[in-house]
Amino acid sequence: MKNHGAVADVLAGGGMMGELMRALDWSRTPVGPVEGWPQSLRTSVSILLNSRFPMMIHWGPELTQFYNDAYVPSLGSKHPGALGQAAQPWWAEIWDVLEPMFERVLAGEATWYENQLFLPNRKGFIEEAYFTLSHSPIRDETGGVGGIFLAVHETTGRVVGERRLRALKELSEAASGQPTAEAACREAVRVLEGHRYDIPFALLYLTDAREGQLRRVATLGVEETSPAAPERVSLSEGEDAECPWPLGAIARTGEVHTLTDVPARAGHLSGGPWPEVPHTALVLPVGREGEETAAGVLVVGVSPRRALDAEYQNFLTLVAAQVATAIASARRAEEERRRTEALAELDRAKTEFFTHVSHELRTPLTLMLGPLEDALGDTAHTLPDAQRERVELAHRGAQRLLKLVNALLDFSRVSAGRMHTTFELTDLSALTAGLASSFEALMKRAGLRLVVDCPPLPEAVWVDREAWEKIVLNLVSNAFKFTSTGEVRVSLRWLGGTVELMVADTGTGIPEEELPRVFERFHRVSGAQGRSFEGSGIGLALVEELVKLHGGGVRVESAVGQGSTFFVSLPTGNTHLARERLGPARTKAPTTARAAAFVEEAEGWLDDGSGPTSRAGTHPAPMRGHVLLAEDNADMRNHVRRLLEEGGYTVQAVADGRAALEATRARPPDVVLSDVMMPGLDGFGLLRELKADARTASVPVILLSARAGEEATVEGLGAGASDYLVKPFSARELLARVEGTVKTARARADLDAFAGRIAHDLRNLLSPLTMIGAQVRATSDERAKRAGERLERVTRRAYNLLDGMLAFSLAGGAVKSSGGTTSVPAVAADVVEDLSGLREQIQAELDIIGVEDVNVALPRGLLYVVLLNLVSNALKFMEGRPVRRVELTTQTSGDQCALVVKDTGPGIAPGALRNIFEPFYRAPDAKASGHGIGLATVQRIVKVYGGEVAVSSVVGQGSTFTVRLPCRPTSRV
Numbered sequence: 001m002k003n004h005g006a007v008a009d010v011l012a013g014g015g016m017m018g019e020l021m022r023a024l025d026w027s028r029t030p031v032g033p034v035e036g037w038p039q040s041l042r043t044s045v046s047i048l049l050n051s052r053f054p055m056m057i058h059w060g061p062e063l064t065q066f067y068n069d070a071y072v073p074s075l076g077s078k079h080p081g082a083l084g085q086a087a088q089p090w091w092a093e094i095w096d097v098l099e100p101m102f103e104r105v106l107a108g109e110a111t112w113y114e115n116q117l118f119l120p121n122r123k124g125f126i127e128e129a130y131f132t133l134s135h136s137p138i139r140d141e142t143g144g145v146g147g148i149f150l151a152v153h154e155t156t157g158r159v160v161g162e163r164r165l166r167a168l169k170e171l172s173e174a175a176s177g178q179p180t181a182e183a184a185c186r187e188a189v190r191v192l193e194g195h196r197y198d199i200p201f202a203l204l205y206l207t208d209a210r211e212g213q214l215r216r217v218a219t220l221g222v223e224e225t226s227p228a229a230p231e232r233v234s235l236s237e238g239e240d241a242e243c244p245w246p247l248g249a250i251a252r253t254g255e256v257h258t259l260t261d262v263p264a265r266a267g268h269l270s271g272g273p274w275p276e277v278p279h280t281a282l283v284l285p286v287g288r289e290g291e292e293t294a295a296g297v298l299v300v301g302v303s304p305r306r307a308l309d310a311e312y313q314n315f316l317t318l319v320a321a322q323v324a325t326a327i328a329s330a331r332r333a334e335e336e337r338r339r340t341e342a343l344a345e346l347d348r349a350k351t352e353f354f355t356h357v358s359h360e361l362r363t364p365l366t367l368m369l370g371p372l373e374d375a376l377g378d379t380a381h382t383l384p385d386a387q388r389e390r391v392e393l394a395h396r397g398a399q400r401l402l403k404l405v406n407a408l409l410d411f412s413r414v415s416a417g418r419m420h421t422t423f424e425l426t427d428l429s430a431l432t433a434g435l436a437s438s439f440e441a442l443m444k445r446a447g448l449r450l451v452v453d454c455p456p457l458p459e460a461v462w463v464d465r466e467a468w469e470k471i472v473l474n475l476v477s478n479a480f481k482f483t484s485t486g487e488v489r490v491s492l493r494w495l496g497g498t499v500e501l502m503v504a505d506t507g508t509g510i511p512e513e514e515l516p517r518v519f520e521r522f523h524r525v526s527g528a529q530g531r532s533f534e535g536s537g538i539g540l541a542l543v544e545e546l547v548k549l550h551g552g553g554v555r556v557e558s559a560v561g562q563g564s565t566f567f568v569s570l571p572t573g574n575t576h577l578a579r580e581r582l583g584p585a586r587t588k589a590p591t592t593a594r595a596a597a598f599v600e601e602a603e604g605w606l607d608d609g610s611g612p613t614s615r616a617g618t619h620p621a622p623m624r625g626h627v628l629l630a631e632d633n634a635d636m637r638n639h640v641r642r643l644l645e646e647g648g649y650t651v652q653a654v655a656d657g658r659a660a661l662e663a664t665r666a667r668p669p670d671v672v673l674s675d676v677m678m679p680g681l682d683g684f685g686l687l688r689e690l691k692a693d694a695r696t697a698s699v700p701v702i703l704l705s706a707r708a709g710e711e712a713t714v715e716g717l718g719a720g721a722s723d724y725l726v727k728p729f730s731a732r733e734l735l736a737r738v739e740g741t742v743k744t745a746r747a748r749a750d751l752d753a754f755a756g757r758i759a760h761d762l763r764n765l766l767s768p769l770t771m772i773g774a775q776v777r778a779t780s781d782e783r784a785k786r787a788g789e790r791l792e793r794v795t796r797r798a799y800n801l802l803d804g805m806l807a808f809s810l811a812g813g814a815v816k817s818s819g820g821t822t823s824v825p826a827v828a829a830d831v832v833e834d835l836s837g838l839r840e841q842i843q844a845e846l847d848i849i850g851v852e853d854v855n856v857a858l859p860r861g862l863l864y865v866v867l868l869n870l871v872s873n874a875l876k877f878m879e880g881r882p883v884r885r886v887e888l889t890t891q892t893s894g895d896q897c898a899l900v901v902k903d904t905g906p907g908i909a910p911g912a913l914r915n916i917f918e919p920f921y922r923a924p925d926a927k928a929s930g931h932g933i934g935l936a937t938v939q940r941i942v943k944v945y946g947g948e949v950a951v952s953s954v955v956g957q958g959s960t961f962t963v964r965l966p967c968r969p970t971s972r973v
Contacts, residue, residue, distance in 0.1 A: 014049030076122025200272030657681030
């Protein structure tokens with residue numbers, strides 16, 4: 001019979017387990033009733049029940065089990081049945097591990113185990129679990145070991161979590177940086193081979209979009225010949241039915257599928273380190289991110305000894321994400337490699353092309369230079385002055401072309417690794433000083449100081465003499481090109497193991513953001529202010545390559561507005577050079593021909609072209625007009641000027657766009673003839689400046705450029721040029737283009753003057769009619785009043801039309817109203833009424849929608865002309881269209897007003913849009929009649945009064961013209 005007092009005392013407290021222990025009939029257990037327990041057991045159980053740490057006691061020969069609330073989670077389904085029962089039957093699945101542990105403790109030894117693996121069956125399956133535990137012997141009253149005190153903490157979550165983090169880390173490190181997507185997949189699966197506790201088997205497929213299939217690239221724990229690992233699976237819906245996994249659906253939808261019937265689908269697959277067969281697997285998409293299909297699909301088995309909880313599923317999802325990242329990285333690397341290979345191939349092809357072209361050009365150049373030099377040096381048959389000037393010009397041009405060809409050939413050889421170099425011991429100081437001094441006379445002419453500081457060096461230096469000459473000449477000529485005041489300094493210093501060349505200038509300097517690209521081939525510093533825009537863009541790139549051939553380096557320091565310093569450093573001695581490239585020392589002066597070519601080219605940058613040519617006036621002809629010529633190449637400038645002067649034009653020649661702009665504003669010419677590529681303000685910049693200034697907007701501009709082809713011509717004409725002339729051009733073509741442009745400009749001026757005179761005369765005739773109308777309207781007779789009103793209305797509209805004639809003549813000049821404004825609604829109403837007949841004839845709708853009561857900074861007559869031209873133009877071109885509608889609206893924003901005329905006409909072809917505002921222009925497919933000056937008149941009026949006009953159009957849908965003008969709301973009283 002239970003002694004309730006004894007039970008309550010011994011088993012006091014303990015929460016849930018205390019209640020269970022107090023309710024249990026201990027007399028039916030191996031330890032017997034509570035009142036018979038020894039004090040050592042009573043004390044131990046009391047400590048256990050009142051502890052919050054997971055604890056268990058095994059007592060007596062049967063190792064009867066006592067445990068507290070904190071220990072319950074470790075028992076799983078064994079609770080509460082294990083309470084008061086012998087240990088061995090309840091832990092039979094792991095007794096082979098527990099028994100040796102217990103024997104040590106029963107022998108009096110305390111033990112400690114950290115993260116010990118146990119495989120208990122506490123959730124209905126053999127489970128992988130880890131515990132950190134301590135066994136202590138409990139002494140009884142006899143002094144022997146009566147039981148075992150177990151303090152335990154389950155560490156399964158930490159052990160498994162750390163293991164999975166290691167797997168993800170290894171996966172990231174190993175799979176990234178692979179050369180191909182297939183290699184990344186194989187490497188990922190290789191890493192997973194070491195983590196089969198969590199992934200007992202895996203299949204990895206890549207999407208082949210072109211084939212419409214998924215292709216197997218790697219397997220783990222599955223034979224490649226197994227039906228569970230098909231080599232290819234269709235992406236199409238319904239065509240992957242024979243595959244045990246829903247691969248196609250996963251790739252298409254991007255959803256994760258959990259399969260719990262793996263044996264039925266794929267047979268008995270590997271459980272990794274465990275003997276059990278996995279029953280669960282996850283099928284995960286590998287990368288999707290907005291793509292139509294995933295990059296691949298990953299099938300992973302779930303460990304048969306771990307439950308698929310949220311942490312496990314999240315881990316497998318992260319594995320798929322890591323594989324996706326590795327695939328994406330590999331594909332980016334593949335794409336970059338293909339792009340790099342394509343660029344390298346393009347570079348090789350370009351180098352080969354330059355090599356062949358350079359070789360091919362040298363033959364005709366030789367045939368050109370030989371006869372030219374013979375003619376110039378022929379003392380027996382000396383050339384007349386006029387012919388000598390022309391031959392010298394041709395000889396300079398051929399020499400410059402030869403220099404460019406040689407530079408291209410050198411660069412292509414260096415790039416292809418075919419540059420033949422012979423290094424010899426050289427007195428580098430003497431060689432460098434001689435090369436730099438060849439520029440001395442030129443520097444003096446330019447007002448610059450040349451400082452050559454090349455003291456004797458302690459020993460000779462191994463260099464390729466020709467390469468060194470090109471290095472020095474390129475750097476000095478470059479310094480001269482970008483220095484207009486101050487000095488150019490060339491110095492050489494011995495620095496022990498190296499020798500350093502410095503070429504410093506006080507020129508324009510290089511912006512900091514441009515410094516990293518200075519030595520790139522064909523790169524030009526944006527906005528550089530030099531003596532000329534000319535150059536191949538390979539000079540500094542060639543310098544760098546030639547320095548590298550010497551085992552040296554080149555760098556630059558620069559500050560905008562202060563100058564630049566280029567440093568070339570060469571190692572001394574010859575241990576860095578290939579022995580087969582070393583040659584005997586020679587006594588050889590600098591190549592004067594090469595230095596002369598550089599100096600001669602630089603002389604062309606010096607001439608500002610402001611003075612007359614030696615041929616000016618030798619062929620007098622009637623003056624046909626004044627031309628402003630802008631060209632930075634001195635020979636080309638003098639050549640074109642001579643041709644124009646012989647053609648009967650006066651010419652003012654300048655060397656850059658800024659000078660051309662100032663000259664045009666000071667004395668507007670009949671035509672501006674400008675090169676496109678010039679230092680500072682280029683041809684397109686000059687064109688924009690001229691068109692933006694009312695004083696010069698009407699001056700025609702012809703652009704000269706070496707860029708050939710329709711695209712270049714369209715760009716030039718689209719920018720507002722009157723004509724575009726491609727170099728090389730003949731004298732006849734040049735004169736014909738200039739003459740045509742001048743005649744057109746004068747015809748427009750004559751038309752303007754004629755329109756002005758006619759309008760003035762007609763206005764004089766209308767004045768009496770205006771007065772008569774006012775007098776008749778003032779009478780008391782109603783019929784007479786109405787007649788007077790009609791006469792005034794007709795006279796006012798006649799004035800509006802005359803204003804249109806005057807507009808074309810005045811809009812391009814400086815005549816402008818002083819502050820006058822006009823009400824838009826009033827003029828719009830007049831236009832609608834005056835075009836009522838045309839509207840009825842075409843059967844079109846003409847609506848004024850939302851025209852705000854605002855005044856625009858435009859005289860009434862000119863606003864009438866603008867709206868009349870736009871609306872009538874829209875009506876005329878809608879005849880025969882299925883929908884015929886014109887809308888006139890206004891939109892105001894701040895101090896700007898937009899007048900919008902929108903129609904449902906045939907639209908304007910893109911090719912015609914760029915010319916639509918040109919005087920006398922008619923689109924090729926235009927069906928309506930007209931004089932061709934309506935839209936040109938609109939543009940000229942709007943521009944003079946500080947506005948702009950634009951057009952947008954879609955063929956077959958209609959056009960929208962938008963006029964923007966300064967405005968202010970109408971005053972209300």
